[in-house]
Amino acid sequence: MRLAELSDVGFRYRDTTESALDGVSLTIDDGEVIGLAGPTGAGKTTLCMALVGLVPHATGGVLAGSVRIGGRESASSSLGELLTPLDADRALVAVTFQDPESQIVGMTVEEDLAFGAENLGVRRDEIRRRIDESLDFVRLGHLREAFPYALSGGQKQRVAIAAALVMRPRLLILDEPTSELDPHGRAEIFELIGRLASTGDYAVVVVEHALDDLAAAVDRLIILEAGRIVFDDRPDHVLRKVDRLIEIGVRPPDASVLGLAAEQVGLIAPTDRAFVTPDELLEAFPR
């Protein structure tokens, strides 16, 4: 089913003259796994906030065009109406932010996880079952009683994702989940995104600066520049546009850059797709 549909959306924050979003059109369907990238100020977070109705309902500002979430028109609904679940016990949308500490609400991991589902009115025994499942999923079952603030950055981010999963959202938005993490924490989050994607139960939008891990993890890659969508396509198509990505200020994976150069000098046969990982390119090189 269609979870979100944006048609020619423009948005300006209060007291600003520049558009944060400009002519944005896209659709998000059940089960899609989408990467969203672009330089700072390109509108990534604004787009995420529009997908949960926080833009414009919590931020104010001027919204143009049509944002439909779960079939409801954002501009003519209240935030409460907009986010009312379509199913009895699944949230429509859940979002996690860059700084996981900003969304910790419980004194234990378990309490933190229960909060969202309690607000949805899910039954107690069902909440308990979901907490078990979500903690298992993010591999933090052993930290159920832990004080959330005492966890590592990667663990906090996984608690935030587990707290979202407890609400069983149709659409899960992860806004820069790895930007504050070390490589180890980063790898943990991308491994988790891979497993989320393979369940097929959630549409997932992952926002990132860096394309290396992102492009390998998603089926669809959207690149924003100055509030506009420049690319919205399969990652191995988008990554063909190496020079344009560099111009936008998004670093393409080295494998894509070197794959294109190898084609140019006739080292490998021309294709219509980009190499996303080093292994793919190494495989394509002549023995």
Next chain:
Amino acid sequence: MIAGADLRAEGVWFSYPGREPALRGVDVEIGAGQFVALVGQNGSGKTTLAKHFNGLLRPGRGRILVDGQEIAERQTADLASTIGYCYQNPDHQIFATTVAEEIEFGPRNLGVSAEEVVARTGRLLDLVNLRDEAERYPFSLGRGQRQKLAVASVLAMEPRILIVDEPTTGLDWQGGAAMMRLMRELHASGRTIVIITHDMNIVAEFAERAIVMAGGRIVVDGTPAGVFSDDDALREADLRVPQAFQITRRRPDLFDGQPLTVDEARRALLSRSTVAAGDLS
């Protein structure tokens, strides 16, 4: 021993109260004018080691020398004008109400003359490209600008050695590149630069030397190329080398060696066409 070593750690052990040792016998020398990257996972001991070099932490065992002199014997003010330390999160050190005041605070505190403070502030505002923001409230700046302001306010004390904890974290590619160009300029002007980073592309592109830490120890120390080739140490530190080097290392025959960065590797590939054309003629 390196002649004119700026920083030296000798058998340094350190534990935070009630915790396992964060440093387990670290021996390292950083020579004057080097550009060093300190890498490793969170909890590996990088920041703990760096905080020993500016005297924020004192070793439990072993000693720290700055210019050959034990750090415990040096005055804080003297140390501040030798070593500058920038926190990972610029917001942990920014406190003034305007950008210019933030930069002026350090040197004024060190007793630098008012005239000289103004001159330095002007130069630094130009260096970090914040001249037009001099009267703005620091927290109204973007993350990249706040990061640069934090560096400028440390540079205002004119340290010879600059230690910057994660200069590019939270910045996008362009913001990170601008920050690293600033580091390179400061290095070219004769300063010793120590950056703490997770970004191996930055290590490949900017550092002369990489020191990899894991479990409170240095597991490998050398040129980026040497460190990236040490599979055992990288496994121990759980670090991945840049994609370009993963590729060139497996196929040096195609890249005329093992270039470290994507730009070098790309140039090496593209130069093959010239060779091929030459072969034909």
